[in-house]
Amino acid sequence: QKEVEQNSGPLSVPEGAIASLNCTYSDRVSQSFFWYRQYSGKSPELIMSIYSNGDKEDGRFTAQLNKASQYVSLLIRDSQPSDSATYLCAVSRGGSARQLTFGSGTQLTVLP
Amino acid sequence: DAGITQSPRHKVTETGTPVTLRCHQTENHRYMYWYRQDPGHGLRLIHYSYGVKDTDKGEVSDGYSVSRSKTEDFLLTLESATSSQTSVYFCAISDGGRSYEQYFGPGTRLTVT
Numbered sequence: 001q002k003e004v005e006q007n008s009g010p011l012s013v014p015e016g017a018i019a020s021l022n023c024t025y026s027d028r029v030s031q032s033f034f035w036y037r038q039y040s041g042k043s044p045e046l047i048m049s050i051y052s053n054g055d056k057e058d059g060r061f062t063a064q065l066n067k068a069s070q071y072v073s074l075l076i077r078d079s080q081p082s083d084s085a086t087y088l089c090a091v092s093r094g095g096s097a098r099q100l101t102f103g104s105g106t107q108l109t110v111l112p
Numbered sequence: 113d114a115g116i117t118q119s120p121r122h123k124v125t126e127t128g129t130p131v132t133l134r135c136h137q138t139e140n141h142r143y144m145y146w147y148r149q150d151p152g153h154g155l156r157l158i159h160y161s162y163g164v165k166d167t168d169k170g171e172v173s174d175g176y177s178v179s180r181s182k183t184e185d186f187l188l189t190l191e192s193a194t195s196s197q198t199s200v201y202f203c204a205i206s207d208g209g210r211s212y213e214q215y216f217g218p219g220t221r222l223t224v225t
Binding site for chain 1: 156157162170202211
């Protein structure tokens, strides 16, 4: 079992729809959770971080965390073609090393 | 890219040659990381540093070494490049505060022929 698993994708949604990206993790002691967006040929860009159970909203993005189910998701409301990218889920178990473990990513395409 | 530069941005080298990639930051962040990204594998940690001269291995460290003699510079060396090390290499930094957020540099595309 991979430590961090994401929807295999690719995922296509029409412009204006809600895109839902999911991520599960295997290490129960994980403490910090992140979503990165990566455009083709570019570096990952941090878009959301979440540390506590529940929802965290930032503009059109909402991150949801459920530690009991070991599940974190990212919702993108009013999806735009510019949201087309690969979204990476990353998890940290804390500790002095501060290492992140990344999922393989979900490719999202927003259709005009 | 959060004050992070990587050099070179592209490199083609031959099998068996040594290669050094440089990561430079202007943020004075304590933590620095080297990742490689390959199709189907996502981002994998090679080595990281938690201070000057303090480094440790990551998930895929075989064939790589690192050095950090100054806060702002983190070097990744492939002692004898192999074709399996063809990849995109990303450097990341973190301030070591309460959050564990990491910010990435622009990447180096390395091809070993």
